[in-house]
Amino acid sequence: MNDIKNTFIWEIGSFQDYVKKVNRISSQIFCIPQITFDKDQVEDDDKTTLWRLVLYPNENNYISLFIEAIKTPYEIMKSIDKRNQIYHIGIGISNKSLNFRYSRNFIHQRNSVKATFDLTKNLPSWGFTKFISLDSIFPGGDKSKKVELFIQVTILDDKPVEKKKIYGHLExxxxxxxxxxxxxxxxxxxxxxxxxxxxxxxxxxx
Incomplete structure (x- = not known):
């Protein structure tokens, strides 16, 4: 059983401009509280982990999307060399109504992605090349049309200790x-x- 830890939404306004001019864009660094493990893989404590989303807006008419693990001072101090994570990630269009309220509609999602981030590497990342076709973002192929894009990632917390408690209760x-x-x-x-x-x-x- 996975508990939702936190959700981060990255708004990318006027996405059509990035498709034409930029090879790579990154979100701001965001933090997620989660359980950490020491070098012997023993549960240590709830600590904050740092992440960043990276998007390649036009790779052969596809969007590539990755999540980067940013090593924290705590992980350096405790010699933690990997981070196991389960997450949902999705991409969609934001629409602003006349009363200036936003509605978000997903176009494509990947759920329950299991990833191991090797923290010994420089900016370890996990994600998808060809995550979604640009034709799904720009129906009809008109890449000059204004698009307000958003990326949403939900970090899940997988707690084996809690699973044991649940199964013990069912036993x-x-x-x-x-x-x-x-x-x-x-x-x-x-x-x-x-x-x-x-x-x-x-x-x-x-």
């Missing part, structure tokens, strides 16, 4: 037939009763 129902609503009949004739909600929440098969 007591394994031998308890109270409220069971499904039954497996084995070839040997044995019968096993179970709870549908537990099966569905823990296996893609069901």
């Amino acid at each position: 007591k129902w394994f031998e308890d037939e109270y409220f069971t609503d499904v039954e497996f009949i084995l070839d040997c004739g044995s019968k096993i009763k179970a709870h549908r909600i537990i099966l569905v929440s823990n296996s893609e098969y069901f």
Whole structure:
């Protein structure tokens, strides 16, 4: 089970100008609180981690999108050489209404991306070449049309300790037939009763 830690939204106004003139653009550095691990991979403490988004606006008519891990003084002090992360990332169009309120509509998203950032490298990054075609941003191919683009990244926190607590709580129902609503009949004739909600929440098969 993943808990959302934080969401960062990067607004890129007049994106059409970047497509014509710029090879690479970066967001400001943003911080996310998360659990860190020491060099022996033992859970250490909740510390702030630093990130930056990098976008290549026109690589053979595609947008390439990456997230960079910025090493923190804490990670340097603790000799932390990698950062495991799960995140959602998406790109879309911002529309401003007559009352100056923005609505954001996603065009393309990638969910539950699992990445390991090697902090021994200079600006380690993880992402996607050809994340989305420019034709999806500029229908009809008119790249002079004004576009207000946004990138949204949601950092997820994967806590094995919490998983153990959850599974430990469910374990007591394994031998308890109270409220069971499904039954497996084995070839040997044995019968096993179970709870549908537990099966569905823990296996893609069901």
